[in-house]
Each structure stands twice: as C-alpha cells, then as structure tokens.
Amino acid sequence: MTLGFFLSTHTIDQWLESYGYLVVFLLVMIESIGVPVPGETALIGAALYAGSTHNLEIEWVIVAAIAGAIIGDNIGFSIGRYGGAKVLLRYGHRIGLHEGRLKIGVWLFRRHGGKVVFWGRFVSVLRTWAAFLAGTNKMAWGRFLVFNAAGAIVWATLFGVTYYVFGSAVKRLSTTIDIAFGVVGAALVIAFIVWTKRKEDALLARAERELGGSLAEELGEDDPAA
Numbered sequence: 724m725t726l727g728f729f730l731s732t733h734t735i736d737q738w739l740e741s742y743g744y745l746v747v748f749l750l751v752m753i754e755s756i757g758v759p760v761p762g763e764t765a766l767i768g769a770a771l772y773a774g775s776t777h778n779l780e781i782e783w784v785i786v787a788a789i790a791g792a793i794i795g796d797n798i799g800f801s802i803g804r805y806g807g808a809k810v811l812l813r814y815g816h817r818i819g820l821h822e823g824r825l826k827i828g829v830w831l832f833r834r835h836g837g838k839v840v841f842w843g844r845f846v847s848v849l850r851t852w853a854a855f856l857a858g859t860n861k862m863a864w865g866r867f868l869v870f871n872a873a874g875a876i877v878w879a880t881l882f883g884v885t886y887y888v889f890g891s892a893v894k895r896l897s898t899t900i901d902i903a904f905g906v907v908g909a910a911l912v913i914a915f916i917v918w919t920k921r922k923e924d925a926l927l928a929r930a931e932r933e934l935g936g937s938l939a940e941e942l943g944e945d946d947p948a949a
Contacts, residue, residue, distance in 0.1 A: 743779055744769075747787040755795025757802065757855050762791070763847070766879060770886035785883040792844065792875035793868075796854035800867055803858025811859060830930035832860040837870040844874035 747769045754762030766788045773779040832839065840857055843849030857867050 744783050744787040747784055748791040751788050751791030752795035752798075754851055755792050755854060756799045757851055759851055762788075762795075763850070763882065766882055767886050770883045774887040781883055781887045784887075785879045788879035788883065789872075789875045792879065793872055796840075796871045796875070797868070799852075799854035800858035800862075800864070800871075803855035804861065805858075807855055807859030808861075826927065826930045829860050830933065832856065832862065836860065836862045837866060840867060840870040841874040841877075844878040 747765050750760050750765040751762035754760050766784070769779060769784045769787075770781060773781045773784055836857055839849065840853050840862075843853030854867075854871065857871075
C-alpha cells in the first residue's frame with residue numbers, strides 16, 4: 724500500500740487551494756526521489772484548477788513540476804549512486820537478480836539509459852525508480868541530467884497544457900487516458916522482459932566482453948558483503 728492510496732484527489736485539491744504551487748513542487752519531487760506519492764496527479768489537478776479558477780498561473784504550475792522532477796530525480800540518482808549498488812549486489816539474488824543479470828542490466832542501461840530516463844517520466848513505475856536505477860548503474864551525471872531535464876520539461880509542459888486547455892473534457896476522459904498509458908507501459912515492460920529472457924545468454928556474453936571483471940568492481944563496490 725503506497726502513500727498515494729491515502730492522498731485522494733479531493734485532498735490534493737484542498738492542498739492546492741491552500742498552498743498552490745508548493746504542493747505541485749513537493750509531491751512531484753518526493754515521487755521522483757522514489758517515494759510512491761501522486762506527483763503526476765498533483766500536476767494534473769493543479770492544471771485543471773488553474774484552468775477552471777485562474778487562481779494559479781499554468782506557467783508557474785509547469786515550472787513547479789519541472790523543478791520538482793529535476794531536483795527529486797537528482798536526489799534519487801544520488802541515493803542510487805552512493806548506496807543502491809551495494810543493496811542490489813547483496814540482496815539482488817533473493818529476487819532472481821544474480822550477478823549475470825545485474826551485469827546485463829548495467830550494460831543495457833549504459834547504452835539505453837538516456838531513453839529510460841527520458842521516457843520513464845511518462846510511465847508511473849519508471850517515473851519513481853528511473854533516477855535511482857540510473858545512479859545505481861553509474862550513469863554519467865551529465866548525461867543523466869540532460870535526459871532527465873528534457874523528460875521533465877516535455878512531461879510537465881505536455882500534461883500541464885493539455886489538462887489546462889481541455890479542462891473538464893479531459894478530466895472526464897482521464898480514466899481512459901490513464902488506462903491507455905498503463906496498458907502501453909505494461910506492454911513495453913512485458914515485451915522487454917520477454918526479449919531479455921530470450922537474449923539473456925547473448926547479452927551476458929556481450930556484457931562480459933565489454934565490461935569485464937566482476938560486477939562489484941564495475942560498480943565501484945569492492946566488497947558488497949562487508
């Protein structure tokens with residue numbers, strides 16, 4: 724059960740009336756760090772509220788969401804970079820993530836990490852964890868920042884402007900839109916898992932060849948059991 728379960732749309736609307744842009748900034752930031760709160764719901768709610776009442780300016784709603792996303796993702800990235808690898812190396816095998824699979828993950832993320840960081844902003848699960856995984860896999864911070872900022876800007880602008888302009892009409896369709904995004908996201912994840920399982924041996928061979936050495940050394944964790 725997540726914190727998002729307890730934060731109803733009505734509650735967020737009340738917060739928006741009292742605290743405005745700060746609610747958008749904080750919820751988006753906390754979600755981006757890795758805590759499952761409804762950051763995207765806050766952005767949508769603020770855009771609808773701005774469009775129907777004009778008590779908020781949509782430009783500042785979008786700026787608050789972008790700032791929250793970038794700052795939160797960078798905190799999540801730092802947590803992953805300076806502690807995530809050790810956790811995965813020590814406990815990953817308990818959920819089927821043995822060293823070979825972790826090495827494949829590192830190899831794939833280092834080649835397609837930018838896409839994951841950018842498009843992850845539009846998929847609920849990845850929106851929460853992409854930054855942490857980027858840090859865990861030692862993605863270059865400069866590269867992460869570029870894709871992270873780009874994803875945050877496109878996401879906040881697209882959702883903010885869309886819900887602001889179309890207002891109640893989009894709100895009536897929000898369930899359908901959410902389901903559509905969920906289906907597409909789930910399909911992509913399933914397709915990726917199936918593809919990875921089929922290609923695991925080949926991918927591991929390439930990862931071993933290109934990364935070399937132990938995964939602990941590759942991730943800068945000389946003794947994960949210590």
